[in-house]
Amino acid sequence: MKVDPAVQARLLDLAETDAELGRIEHRRRNLPELEALSELETTLRERRDAVIKAETALSDLDADAARQEKDIDSVRAREERDRKLLDSGLPxxxxxxxxxxxETLHRRQSALEDDLLELMERREAVEADVKHSQAQLTVTEDEISKANERRDTALEELDTKHARRTEDREQLLGELPAELVTLYEKVRAQRGTGAAMLRAKRCGACRLELDRSALAELRDAAADQVCRCEECGAILVRTKESGL
Structure with a gap:
């Protein structure tokens, strides 16, 4: 394939644009903001579970206390009935x-009241746990909200850069011969890099130094001949820095 050397040199701009687009996509997939958000979401799930656990424990204690109060009321009612009978005069x-x-009822009531007091003390502690867990959850929810904003800002910046570089790419493609673009795209799809500069006898794509026979072929090739790296297949753009 024959292409004017100046036109071939434009492939380097296209390759750099594609490399930049690749870096943008890599950054999009590996945003620190995404990792931070993922960690916060894990913390959020843990703190939601902590709130549910504390609230469940509080609910259980309330149920236990209600049963205990019911038992105390029952004992008191029995005691009141017995005292009325006692006051009525019996054999x-x-x-x-x-x-x-x-006497038995009195001891029973005293024991139940002690148990109820203990339950209420435990309830007070668990209620404090609920409030603490809810406060931590609120903090994490606020942190996630801010992390989402940071992520959205970072993604918006990347989208802007991507759109700008995509526009540059379309312009470059319109300036290059279709046959050369087809070859470039084919090589890029297979190797990752479609074109690179030959600098100091080394391929800019695979970074390998070409042997003497390959360099001799490149040296003897016409200036407008489209050449390829024998190692990686990338289109080699020859310049004054090629060392031929």
Whole structure:
């Protein structure tokens, strides 16, 4: 293929544009903002779980306390009934049995009230855990909101750069012969880099130094001949820096 050397040199601009587009895509996939957001989302899930766990524990304690209060009310009602019976006057043995039952009920009520007090103390601690967990969750939600803004800003900047470089690429493609573009795109699809400068006897794509026979062929080739690297297949653009 024969192409004016100046036109071939434009392939270097195209290759650099494609390399820049590749760097933009790589940065898009590896944004620090994305990694930070992922870590925050993990923290968010953990803190939501912590809130649910604390709220569940608080709900269980409330249920236990309600049952305990119901038992206390039941004991009090039984005690009140027994005292009324006792005050009504009963035969000796029944009165003795009733007094014994009242003592038992009193001990039962005292034990239940102690248990209830312990439950309420535990509830106070768990309620503090709920408030702490909810506060931490709120902090993380705020951090995620800010992280989303940073991510969106970074992506917007990358989109702007990508659009600008894509426009540059389309312009370059319009300035190059279709046959040369077809070859370039084919090589780029296969090798990753479609064209590179030959500098100091070394291919700019694979970074390998060409041997003497390859250099001799390049030296003898016409200036407008489109040449390829024998190692990686990239189109080699020859300049005064090629060392031929």
């Amino acid at each position: 000796g043995k029944q009165q003795t049995d009733l007094e014994h039952e009242l």
